[in-house]
Amino acid sequence: MRTIIRPCLTIFSLMALLTGIIYPLAITAGAQWLFPVEANGSLINRLGKATTNTAKAVGSRLIGQNFTSPRYFWPRPSATNPPYNADASTGSNYGPRSPALQTEVKTAVRHLQRADRGNLHPIPVDLVTSSASGLDPDISPAAAYYQASRVAAARHMPVAPVKKLIAESIREPWLGFFGECYINVLELNIHLDQLSAKWNIKRKLHHHAGRSTP
């Protein structure tokens, strides 16, 4: 029996040391050295630039945020509590015929339509269903286009530049076919803030110029 106990305990201890301590430490050292931004959560600042400084970050490029103001593009419904709780990811786990699923979708539809009365376009399904992680950072391009009229109205801007921004923000899937087209909501909203700031300056200048000419 001793011929089994000794190898058993020794090999287990050495393997635990190797795979449970040395391996993760080495990978951490390597990843922190090679990919400091990505290994620390892909944080971005107010200008949409990568940062590793938590104090300057407005969030992670990879983690959705719960935008509720009509001035911003909204993300998908989230099943976490509260929504977009990045400390406790989860999906809804509603079955395909569950009454709870029907309620969730109807509530989301009503919410979107109330915020944008004149908009009777069909709503892309991803915008009214909750994601698998509850933290989905993306919406489909169609879901962004659907919200363009609301966002433009709330910011007193024409729709055209907002739609142009959406078109510029579309990300292709890897290799063009592996996955789906998507738009990162946080980055879109950062760029939207920048766009409407530019638009406000232009409008003020225009307003000013209009007054000063005789």
Added chain:
Amino acid sequence: MLYDGWMQLAFLLAAVLVLAKPLGEYIARVFTKGRLPLIGRIGQPVEATIYRMAGVRCDDQQNWIQYAVACLLFNLVGFIFLYLLQLLQQHLPLNPAHQSHVPAALAFNTAASFVTNTNWQNYAGETTMSLLTQMLGMTVQNFLSAATGIAVMAAFLRGLASKGTGKLGSFWVDLVRSTLYILLPLAIITSLVLASQGVVQTFHATRQVHTLSNTTMTAQAKASKASIQNIAMGPVASQEAIKQIGTNGGGFFNANSAHPFENPNGLTDFVEMLAMLLIPAASCFTFSRMIGDKRQGRVILVTMAVIFALCATLCITFEQQPNPILPGIVNQHHTGLAPGGNMEGKEVRFGPANSAIWTCVATGTSTGAVNSMLDSYTPFGGLIPMWLMKTGEVIFGGVGVGLTGMLITSMVAVFLCGLMVGRTPEYLGKKLGAFEIKMVSLAILIPPALVLIGTAIASVTPSAIASVANPGSHGFSEILYAMTSMSNNNGSAFAGLNGDTNFYNILGGVMMLAGRFWSIVATLALAGAMANRKPSPPSVGTFPTHTPLFAVILAGTIALISGLIFLPALALGPIAEGLAHVVH
């Protein structure tokens, strides 16, 4: 709609088939102690030190009983260690989020789950486990349970190839060599690729950010917590890599590979699927190399790939369909600008087609990782992964045990053909006697027996029924899925079911242990019996097992076994629900 899905499927399968051959032959060299490239020179001193300290000789030989005892004892030590680690984690270092100890029943379930390569999780990682437990507990077992599977395969293949010596090699040597030369190198490469794409790797448990809407909020709103986001992190990339390579599947986060920090984009999604399939597919070439007949492994690989492609195509089709119960204003059609289809519980960057392929990969292999929530799948879409597990996970299957499962199924096929023509069945020149067929039957029938008995008990136990999240036949599907997943050591779930109750923790833990180790013992016994038989040269009466005809018979055997056993249970769950969905 299907075109994109097929492209992804074809690309994935092509990559697997291209990489499987060199890796499979490399694995064979690891087992036969052939020359290894660079890695051998780095690993050799480490390997020698381990043997010296353990008092093992690298040319030791064990018979099947010694091999099985070593395997069971080693896993028992791992089980006890992981159990105690969870109970004591609040007293141990590396617990930045101050997680308290894991309750005993849950710790039992989790220890059983990770030791058996199941990785069924009745807990949410980010809110339950300390970083030390994740590393020294989960990551270690991810390696060792996978290495156990590979070792059992090595012993089984030696049994098939043996000239009648009765020896299967040494469990210790196989375990150490599979970890050092197969799992670790693959895990290091994969984790760095993942980290480069945004899979986090840090010892900070959380980071707090002030969200974008915070900058434009009123002072009152700022004072409320709504503008602050706490983002859970950890050493994820290192665990994610071995979780897929070892077909384990246990997530660092609750949302598993749907969480953007585990699987941020299409590239990582591809790499993780490839990682799940690579060793199981490569094992077919290892098999060919070790028995010295490359046609045998090819038949197995083709059968796996064809069944997999069929299942994935079906699953994509079902998941891309609109859900008839949603209001008409919702656009569920796939366009260039929207994924459409069944998007509840799916991520936009993946969409239904990619998610369906992933699900087939994760349930065909024994991984059970998810990048979408299976509980929200369409009824027939959810039937596919359930069936793939019910085949005994032989469509690529778990590392090591997938191939052995498929070879045992091949023996059933040979046996059935033997019965039809009235000849003693033989496989690879070895006669299958009564003892062999008994062991084959044990290995094939124990998991289904556990599934059906477990489902029956749960369906009449009030506390077990109370765990169900969705009403009607879907609720039954949740229970059936859980029992299938645990008994077959998969670990994926219809996650609405609340598994963290004493009933599921204890029954589930026992089922996982029984499903895994009963099968391993039967497999090793079979390997021992084969190792004792001298191979006889093929005669005109020999039924060849390398032909397309055999591939068809093998696929038929898989369908026959799983269909006969499970059709009644499936009719009560997904099939009933699916029919209701169609006539809606």
